[in-house]
Amino acid sequence: MPTRRPAIGVFDSGFGGLTVLKALLELIPESDYLYFGDTARLPYGSKSAETVARYAAEASHFLEGQGAQLLVIACNTATALALDKITAGSGVPVVGVIDPGTESASKASANQKVVVVGTDATISSHAYLRALEARGIRAKEKACPLLVPLVEEGWVEHAVTEQVARIYLDEAFAENFENADVLLLGCTHYPLIAPLLRRVAPPHVKIVDSAESTAHVVRDLLRGTAISGGAEEERRKSPRLKFFATDSVDKFRRLGARFLGREIQDVEHVDLKE
Amino acid sequence: MPTRRPAIGVFDSGFGGLTVLKALLELIPESDYLYFGDTARLPYGSKSAETVARYAAEASHFLEGQGAQLLVIACNTATALALDKITAGSGVPVVGVIDPGTESASKASANQKVVVVGTDATISSHAYLRALEARGIRAKEKACPLLVPLVEEGWVEHAVTEQVARIYLDEAFAENFENADVLLLGCTHYPLIAPLLRRVAPPHVKIVDSAESTAHVVRDLLRGTAISGGAEEERRKSPRLKFFATDSVDKFRRLGARFLGREIQDVEHVDLKE
Numbered sequence: 001m002p003t004r005r006p007a008i009g010v011f012d013s014g015f016g017g018l019t020v021l022k023a024l025l026e027l028i029p030e031s032d033y034l035y036f037g038d039t040a041r042l043p044y045g046s047k048s049a050e051t052v053a054r055y056a057a058e059a060s061h062f063l064e065g066q067g068a069q070l071l072v073i074a075c076n077t078a079t080a081l082a083l084d085k086i087t088a089g090s091g092v093p094v095v096g097v098i099d100p101g102t103e104s105a106s107k108a109s110a111n112q113k114v115v116v117v118g119t120d121a122t123i124s125s126h127a128y129l130r131a132l133e134a135r136g137i138r139a140k141e142k143a144c145p146l147l148v149p150l151v152e153e154g155w156v157e158h159a160v161t162e163q164v165a166r167i168y169l170d171e172a173f174a175e176n177f178e179n180a181d182v183l184l185l186g187c188t189h190y191p192l193i194a195p196l197l198r199r200v201a202p203p204h205v206k207i208v209d210s211a212e213s214t215a216h217v218v219r220d221l222l223r224g225t226a227i228s229g230g231a232e233e234e235r236r237k238s239p240r241l242k243f244f245a246t247d248s249v250d251k252f253r254r255l256g257a258r259f260l261g262r263e264i265q266d267v268e269h270v271d272l273k274e
Numbered sequence: 275m276p277t278r279r280p281a282i283g284v285f286d287s288g289f290g291g292l293t294v295l296k297a298l299l300e301l302i303p304e305s306d307y308l309y310f311g312d313t314a315r316l317p318y319g320s321k322s323a324e325t326v327a328r329y330a331a332e333a334s335h336f337l338e339g340q341g342a343q344l345l346v347i348a349c350n351t352a353t354a355l356a357l358d359k360i361t362a363g364s365g366v367p368v369v370g371v372i373d374p375g376t377e378s379a380s381k382a383s384a385n386q387k388v389v390v391v392g393t394d395a396t397i398s399s400h401a402y403l404r405a406l407e408a409r410g411i412r413a414k415e416k417a418c419p420l421l422v423p424l425v426e427e428g429w430v431e432h433a434v435t436e437q438v439a440r441i442y443l444d445e446a447f448a449e450n451f452e453n454a455d456v457l458l459l460g461c462t463h464y465p466l467i468a469p470l471l472r473r474v475a476p477p478h479v480k481i482v483d484s485a486e487s488t489a490h491v492v493r494d495l496l497r498g499t500a501i502s503g504g505a506e507e508e509r510r511k512s513p514r515l516k517f518f519a520t521d522s523v524d525k526f527r528r529l530g531a532r533f534l535g536r537e538i539q540d541v542e543h544v545d546l547k548e
Contacts, residue, residue: 105488146420
């Protein structure tokens with residue numbers, strides 16, 4: 001991609017990473033973006049670390065080939081299982097979602113007690129727990145496997161979703177974690193139900209979103225590197241967005257728009273071997 | 275498998291097919307069973323017909339290699355997308371779940387009006403709709419994407435599941451289908467919530483389960499073939515059960531027991547290329 005604006009590659013197994021892209025677009029509109037959704041091979045959650053690492057490496061190479069100068073692994077499972085391998089095999093800087101989320105949670109918590117919610121796969125990996133404990137934070141992890149299907153059903157303001165979230169959060173903010181003061185959203189689907197979670201979570205709790213936190217880390221990284229820059233008139237243009245999906249382009253356009261909060265136009269189908 | 279008892283191979287992308295195996299065990303205890311769960315590559319729903327056909331063919335060959343003399347494709351998606359291809363490539367008789375379910379629904383419906391529920395992938399394939407219409411039945415299809423995750427969460431008698439089922443069935447039994455008199459369960463997860471669906475469905479509705487219907491077809495097929503038989507004392511033995519899974523053996527044992535309704539012991543990990 002011949003451009004003087006930075007081109008950021010964003011990778012996820014599916015649609016969830018689009019909430020990270022949304023946060024990036026809001027914070028860094030002076031960049032262009034290449035998004036890769038490995039929709040034919042999702043979910044990564046049921047796959048081995050080796051397989052996830054291989055898939056993620058393929059996607060990363062693809063995005064580098066398309067001109068990405070920085071890679072955002074906008075997928076909690078891929079970050080948890082394969083960030084080191086992706087970073088080792090990449091020619092450009094790589095940012096995952098777990099460290100930024102953990103860093104923000106650490107800053108936001110007055111009493112250093114955090115509840116993390118995510119999918120079964122992310123929670124089973126204990127990647128958030130380890131990252132939080134490494135910062136001296138006591139963390140409680142809670143898998144919320146129904147929230148992703150509820151979001152994908154479009155029930156983001158539905159009474160059923162509220163009831164399910166209440167059940168999960170009641171179980172999480174218990175057993176010495178009643179006074180935890182941060183709820184860390186460790187799944188890229190959850191920003192879509194952040195307003196609902198705000199209503200359901202205990203009032204004293206701050207909600208920290210890995211997607212937003214990741215966007216801040218990317219902005220700081222760009223400021224400190226040669227990737228940033230370009231002429232002033234180049235910087236003022238609207239971001240160019242290009243999407244790649246390994247499964248149906250129509251489905252990506254339709255479902256993706258909900259996550260990104262805007263229409264998705266330029267989607268190309270990509271075949272990676274299965 | 276050197277035995278005079280028939281060995282039936284049962285194949286699914288994951289755990290759901292265990293409800294078909296359960297129905298088979300109840301109806302045909304004089305057989306042995308080999309179950310293959312392609313848990314590392316589930317769900318098949320987001321994959322292309324070609325890919326599903328290839329995966330299913332690999333699993334079928336594996337089961338034939340293990341001694342299966344008859345194959346049950348206990349997976350609605352695989353049946354919908356690939357039954358013809360699997361049958362064409364198989365050296366033994368192959369039974370899917372859609373024709374048996376459709377046949378039972380046809381017999382059970384007095385006014386030839388049927389509601390079919392299933393996953394997004396099964397409903398989008400319209401395989402049930404076509405099969406029912408070919409029998410002169412007016413059918414309404416309703417995708418219920420939240421029911422599988424609710425079953426996998428173990429909420430089979432939960433108020434949330436009842437509320438979700440009520441929303442789906444209210445939408446299904448509407449618009450000229452208020453008087454449909456059969457509810458066809460087109461997903462192998464749904465037998466676990468059959469009692470709940472019985473409470474939620476209109477009282478005049480009969481519930482037809484593809485798993486049970488498939489077991490009846492298999493019994494009839496065995497009676498008509500040379501596969502059936504063996505000495506009387508052989509027939510009286512308890513069924514031998516052998517399980518193969520492409521992902522975690524522990525997870526298969528744990529989650530699978532809920533679907534099968536009994537402990538799962540003899541599970542072997544199998545690696546098929548991804």
